[in-house]
Amino acid sequence: MKLQNITISRLQKLLLNRKISPQEITQALLARIREKNSRVNAYLTVAEDEAPAQAGVADKRLGKGDGACPLTGIPLAIKDNICIKGVRMTCASKILEHYVPPYNATVIERLSDQGYVLLGKTNMDEFAMGSSTENSGFAPTRNPWDTRCVPGGSSGGSAAAVAAGMCAAALGSDTGGSIRQPAAFCGVVGLKPTYGLVSRYGLVAFASSLDQIGPITRDVRDAAILLSAIAGHDPRDSTSAPKQPPDYLSKLGQSINGLRLGLPKEYFAEGLDPEVAASLEAAREVFSRLGVQFQEVSLPHTDYSIAAYYLIAPAEASSNLARYDGVRYGHRTSKPKNLLQMYYDSREEGFGAEVKRRIMLGTYALSAGYYDAYYLKAQKVRTLIKRDFDLAFTEVDALLTPTAPSPAFRLGEKVTDPLQMYLSDIYTNSVNLAGLPAISVPCGFTANGLPVGLQLIGPAFGEDRLLTIAYAYERETDWHTRRPNL
Amino acid sequence: MEQTPKLTVADVEYVANLARLSLTDEEKQSLTEELARILAYIEKLNQLDTAEIPPTSHVLSLSNVLREDKVAPSLRREVALENAPQAEAELFKVPKIIE
Structure with missing residues (x-):
C-alpha cells in the first residue's frame, strides 16, 4: 500500500x-x-515548518517507548476554523486573512498532548457556511474523484485531503452536515458527534447551538481513534457535557446480529437520486446478512427541518459574526471616515456573498416584530423535530439513511441558487437540530465513479453504537479502500 | 408570520444597517430577491400548529454551569494586541468618536 493512503x-x-x-x-x-x-x-496553509519539528518531537517520544500515545507521530489536517496558536487561521474569509490565533482550541491541546503532527489548515466554505466549499473566500476545493465536481462542504478541504492522500486523517466541523456530506462526496468516513461531546473552545462560532467538531478518516476504526482523542468534558466550554466518554474502540468487531435499524420513510422519498437509492438498497442487504432487523419509521417533521435550520443557524450566525468589527482583530477598511463607517466598510469588504446573505437573514429573523414569527417559531419546530427522533429511538437502535440526496455535483451548478444549495442538506441538518450523533460511511459508487455515502444516526451519546454498526458494515465491503486516481 | 410583508429594498437597507453592512446597490437588489425567496420557503413552518409546543434553544439540559472561582492567567496585553489592525500605547486604536 502507498504510504499516502495509510490509515491511522x-x-x-x-x-x-x-x-x-x-x-x-x-x-x-x-x-x-x-x-x-x-x-x-x-489546504489553505501548509505547516512546512511546524510539521517536521513536531515529527522530530514525536520521534523522541516513540524512541522512549513509554511516552507514546495513540496519535504520537500521526500527521493530521485541521479545518481552518479551529484555532492553533501561532498558525494563521482564516475561516476561508478575507476578514480573517491575516489572523494568527494567540491560543489553542481544546481539541488541538488534546492532539498536541498526544504528540500529533500538524500538516496544515484546510479549505472550507467561508465561516463554514455552505455545502460545496465554493464559498471559500480564496478559491474552491475540488473533488479528488473528479476535479470538475465539488468536494461537498463546508469541511470540503478536510474531506478532500483525506481522500487525496494528503494527510492520515483530518478534523472538520459540522453545523448542518458539514462533516458528513463532504465525507460522502469524497468517499471517506465522517462522524458528527453528539452536541456537547467535543469541546467547541477555540472553534470559531457559526451557530453555537449546532456546531460540533468531529473526525474525517479513511475508515471507521480511525474515526473511533480520533474521536477518543478529542471527546470529553471541557470546563472552558459551558455547553460541554459533563460526561466521561466510553471506550470507542473496545466494541469494534462485536456482532450486530439482532440489532434494529430504522428506515425513515421521509428520507427515501421524492428527490433521492436513483443511484444513491440503489447503493442504499445494496447496503441494506449487507446489513440483513449481518442479522440486522429493518423497520420503517416516520420522522414526520423532516420536511420542515431546512426551513427551521435556515432561521436558527443564520440567527445565531448574525449574532456571532457581530464581533468582526475591525477593532481588535481581522480586516479593517483603509482610512475610515469615522467609527461607524469603519464597521460598515470593514464588514462589507471582509465578508463574502453567502456570509452576508446569512447575516441579513438572521438579523431580519431576530429584528423587532419578527422574533416570534420567525426565530421562536423555528425553535418550536426544532422541538417537534427532536421529538420525532426521540420517538423513533424507542423502536429502533439507530437509523439508516442516505447522507446526501445526490452524489457530488459540478462546480458552479448550485452557486447561483442559494435555496437549491440549502436543500442539499436535507438528510443531515435535522440531526444537528436534534443534537444527535451521526456517521457517514462509503457505500458505493455511481456509474461515473463518484462516491456514495450512507448515514447512521444514533441517540444522544450513542457514538459507540454507531461506530460498532458502521465497523460491522465496513468489514463486509471494500468501498472505503478505493482511492481516486489523481 | 401569518401576514408576511413583501420584502422591499427599503427593508433590506434597514436590516443591513442593523447588521452594519454597507451593501452596494447591486447587492441590495439581489439580496431583496434572494431573501424573499428564502422567506417564502420558510413560510411552510406556518403549516404547523405550535401553540402548545415549547421552544428548544439548546438540546442539552444544562443550566447555570458554574465553576470554582480560581485565579488563572489571561492573555498578556501584548499578545492580545498582536492581531489589532491598529494599536497604540497598549490600546486598540480606532477613529475618533467624539468630534
Missing part, C-alpha cells in the same frame, strides 16, 4: 515497531501535498 491504525503499528519514523511519513505527505494540492486546493 496501520501507521500506529509501523511507528511503534519503528518500521517508519514520524519524519518519513510527514515528509511523504508533505511531498504529496506539494505535488497535488494545486489540483485539489484542499
Whole structure:
C-alpha cells in the first residue's frame, strides 16, 4: 500500500515497531501535498515548518517507548476554523486573512498532548457556511474523484485531503452536515458527534447551538481513534457535557446480529437520486446478512427541518459574526471616515456573498416584530423535530439513511441558487437540530465513479453504537479502500 | 408570520444597517430577491400548529454551569494586541468618536 493512503491504525503499528519514523511519513505527505494540492486546493496553509519539528518531537517520544500515545507521530489536517496558536487561521474569509490565533482550541491541546503532527489548515466554505466549499473566500476545493465536481462542504478541504492522500486523517466541523456530506462526496468516513461531546473552545462560532467538531478518516476504526482523542468534558466550554466518554474502540468487531435499524420513510422519498437509492438498497442487504432487523419509521417533521435550520443557524450566525468589527482583530477598511463607517466598510469588504446573505437573514429573523414569527417559531419546530427522533429511538437502535440526496455535483451548478444549495442538506441538518450523533460511511459508487455515502444516526451519546454498526458494515465491503486516481 | 410583508429594498437597507453592512446597490437588489425567496420557503413552518409546543434553544439540559472561582492567567496585553489592525500605547486604536 502507498504510504499516502495509510490509515491511522496501520501507521500506529509501523511507528511503534519503528518500521517508519514520524519524519518519513510527514515528509511523504508533505511531498504529496506539494505535488497535488494545486489540483485539489484542499489546504489553505501548509505547516512546512511546524510539521517536521513536531515529527522530530514525536520521534523522541516513540524512541522512549513509554511516552507514546495513540496519535504520537500521526500527521493530521485541521479545518481552518479551529484555532492553533501561532498558525494563521482564516475561516476561508478575507476578514480573517491575516489572523494568527494567540491560543489553542481544546481539541488541538488534546492532539498536541498526544504528540500529533500538524500538516496544515484546510479549505472550507467561508465561516463554514455552505455545502460545496465554493464559498471559500480564496478559491474552491475540488473533488479528488473528479476535479470538475465539488468536494461537498463546508469541511470540503478536510474531506478532500483525506481522500487525496494528503494527510492520515483530518478534523472538520459540522453545523448542518458539514462533516458528513463532504465525507460522502469524497468517499471517506465522517462522524458528527453528539452536541456537547467535543469541546467547541477555540472553534470559531457559526451557530453555537449546532456546531460540533468531529473526525474525517479513511475508515471507521480511525474515526473511533480520533474521536477518543478529542471527546470529553471541557470546563472552558459551558455547553460541554459533563460526561466521561466510553471506550470507542473496545466494541469494534462485536456482532450486530439482532440489532434494529430504522428506515425513515421521509428520507427515501421524492428527490433521492436513483443511484444513491440503489447503493442504499445494496447496503441494506449487507446489513440483513449481518442479522440486522429493518423497520420503517416516520420522522414526520423532516420536511420542515431546512426551513427551521435556515432561521436558527443564520440567527445565531448574525449574532456571532457581530464581533468582526475591525477593532481588535481581522480586516479593517483603509482610512475610515469615522467609527461607524469603519464597521460598515470593514464588514462589507471582509465578508463574502453567502456570509452576508446569512447575516441579513438572521438579523431580519431576530429584528423587532419578527422574533416570534420567525426565530421562536423555528425553535418550536426544532422541538417537534427532536421529538420525532426521540420517538423513533424507542423502536429502533439507530437509523439508516442516505447522507446526501445526490452524489457530488459540478462546480458552479448550485452557486447561483442559494435555496437549491440549502436543500442539499436535507438528510443531515435535522440531526444537528436534534443534537444527535451521526456517521457517514462509503457505500458505493455511481456509474461515473463518484462516491456514495450512507448515514447512521444514533441517540444522544450513542457514538459507540454507531461506530460498532458502521465497523460491522465496513468489514463486509471494500468501498472505503478505493482511492481516486489523481 | 401569518401576514408576511413583501420584502422591499427599503427593508433590506434597514436590516443591513442593523447588521452594519454597507451593501452596494447591486447587492441590495439581489439580496431583496434572494431573501424573499428564502422567506417564502420558510413560510411552510406556518403549516404547523405550535401553540402548545415549547421552544428548544439548546438540546442539552444544562443550566447555570458554574465553576470554582480560581485565579488563572489571561492573555498578556501584548499578545492580545498582536492581531489589532491598529494599536497604540497598549490600546486598540480606532477613529475618533467624539468630534
